[in-house]
Amino acid sequence: MLELISIVCSLSICILTRIEVYKIRVGRVRKGFAGDRAKYVAAFDKQLTSLIWVGLAFGILILGLAFIEKRPGEAVVKIVAAIIWFAVACITFIAHRHLAGMANRTTARLSSRAGESRLGWRGDRIVLNAIRRYRAGECGEKLPRPRAKADE
Numbered sequence: 001m002l003e004l005i006s007i008v009c010s011l012s013i014c015i016l017t018r019i020e021v022y023k024i025r026v027g028r029v030r031k032g033f034a035g036d037r038a039k040y041v042a043a044f045d046k047q048l049t050s051l052i053w054v055g056l057a058f059g060i061l062i063l064g065l066a067f068i069e070k071r072p073g074e075a076v077v078k079i080v081a082a083i084i085w086f087a088v089a090c091i092t093f094i095a096h097r098h099l100a101g102m103a104n105r106t107t108a109r110l111s112s113r114a115g116e117s118r119l120g121w122r123g124d125r126i127v128l129n130a131i132r133r134y135r136a137g138e139c140g141e142k143l144p145r146p147r148a149k150a151d152e
Contacts, residue, residue, distance in 0.1 A: 003077045006062070010084045013051065014091050020044070021095040041099060048096045055089030058082075 029040045059082045066078035 003062075003074075003081045006058070006081050007084055010055075010058075010081070010088050013055075013088050014084075017048070017051070017088075017091055017095050021098055024099065045096060045099050048092045048099070051092040052089050052096065055085050055087075055092060059085035059089060 024041060024044060027037075029037050033040050033043075035043075062078050062085060063082035066075045066082060069075045069078060
């Protein structure tokens with residue numbers, strides 16, 4: 001039962017970390033936070049660093065307990081839980097890398113206005129590159145520009 005709780009908690013950490021990092025990258029700061037954006041990013045980065053170590057510690061601990069388990073089938077569940085905790089450590093490390101240097105910027109590099117884009121940062125990059133190619137004339141056939149209607 002404890003392994004099941006551990007698996008559910010670690011999976012929720014994996015999902016919620018990605019969501020929170022995306023919110024920080026587009027410029028959001030929690031309303032209850034007393035400081036400015038730079039302090040919020042620094043506090044969240046410190047939290048991510050502690051989650052990296054917690055994920056590694058729980059992964060090693062649960063993996064070690066799996067090798068001394070005597071009941072059949074329990075070792076497999078513990079190994080799966082250990083792998084998921086190692087995934088928590090990896091995801092929070094990647095999120096930590098994404099937030100490196102974000103305290104000085106207001107939003108991520110290629111995002112449009114904060115909160116308005118539904119494409120995500122990859123979609124924004126694709127759209128911005130397509131606009132740059134169109135303006136540079138690299139798209140082959142240019143689209144006709146709309147003509148101004150003559151007053152009748």
